[in-house]
Amino acid sequence: QQQVKQSPQSLIVQKGGISIINCAYENTAFDYFPWYQQFPGKGPALLIAIRPDVSEKKEGRFTISFNKSAKQFSLHIMDSQPGDSATYFCAASRVPTAGTGRRALTFGSGTRLQVQP
Amino acid sequence: NAGVTQTPKFRVLKTGQSMTLLCAQDMNHEYMYWYRQDPGMGLRLIHYSVGEGTTAKGEVPDGYNVSRLKKQNFLLGLESAAPSQTSVYFCASSRTSGRAGAYEQYFGPGTRLTVT
Numbered sequence: 576q577q578q579v580k581q582s583p584q585s586l587i588v589q590k591g592g593i594s595i596i597n598c599a600y601e602n603t604a605f606d607y608f609p610w611y612q613q614f615p616g617k618g619p620a621l622l623i624a625i626r627p628d629v630s631e632k633k634e635g636r637f638t639i640s641f642n643k644s645a646k647q648f649s650l651h652i653m654d655s656q657p658g659d660s661a662t663y664f665c666a667a668s669r670v671p672t673a674g675t676g677r678r679a680l681t682f683g684s685g686t687r688l689q690v691q692p
Numbered sequence: 693n694a695g696v697t698q699t700p701k702f703r704v705l706k707t708g709q710s711m712t713l714l715c716a717q718d719m720n721h722e723y724m725y726w727y728r729q730d731p732g733m734g735l736r737l738i739h740y741s742v743g744e745g746t747t748a749k750g751e752v753p754d755g756y757n758v759s760r761l762k763k764q765n766f767l768l769g770l771e772s773a774a775p776s777q778t779s780v781y782f783c784a785s786s787r788t789s790g791r792a793g794a795y796e797q798y799f800g801p802g803t804r805l806t807v808t
Contacts, residue, residue, distance in 0.1 A: 579734075581734070584732070609796075616801070616802075617801055617802075618696070618782050618784075618799030618800050618801050618802055619735070619782070619799050620798075620799065621796045621797070624796075664734055664735065679737060679740075679750070680735075680737070680797060682734035682735045682736070683734055684732050684733055684734045685732075685734050
């Protein structure tokens with residue numbers, strides 16, 4: 576059961592354009608939604624994250640839009656640059672399982688972004 | 693700080709062989725995780741640890757064992773490797789769980805394992 580569905584699988588954008596990656600989730604208990612960026616041969620690194628009490632969060636050229644009623648969130652990369660070419664993963668986590676204190680991350684399947692110069 | 697390191701970086705095993713992947717972190721994090729990454733499937737949690745001497749199963753634990761004898765190290769073992777375990781393995785660590793967003797998972801560079 577895929578709890579976080581991510582699209583598209585791959586994306587090609589021209590330099591200066593807007594990249595948009597979408598995710599949808601099923602579990603209404605999720606309350607933390609991070610995006611991770613992964614360059615080839617490297618591990619994922621946190622890019623930006625949002626909680627469901629806000630509808631948008633912006634950090635530089637990166638913006639998360641969140642729609643709680645639709646159970647969807649998206650990453651927008653403004654003025655996309657060749658250096659943004661990477662794989663992007665959305666993820667979600669929920670309140671820790673009772674007794675464990677652990678916040679598990681459920682990842683989407685990833686989007687390979689290519690920004691052409 | 694080196695952050696999260698993993699050894700080895702690459703390994704080729706024959707079916708039935710065993711091996712151990714080592715993860716080390718120098719950030720004094722309580723929580724450590726092992727994920728596997730397969731094309732089109734994102735990252736899936738294998739096992740995790742909430743502290744020294746404690747481990748628990750994640751989403752896809754079958755065929756793997758783990759140990760956390762020291763706070764800074766988390767070992768992933770494959771007792772009898774199978775071709776289905778061909779994957780890229782990532783270790784991650786984080787601070788203790790708190791309010792949403794109060795922690796971030798820091799990932800190592802990965803180990804690419806091929807089982808023939």
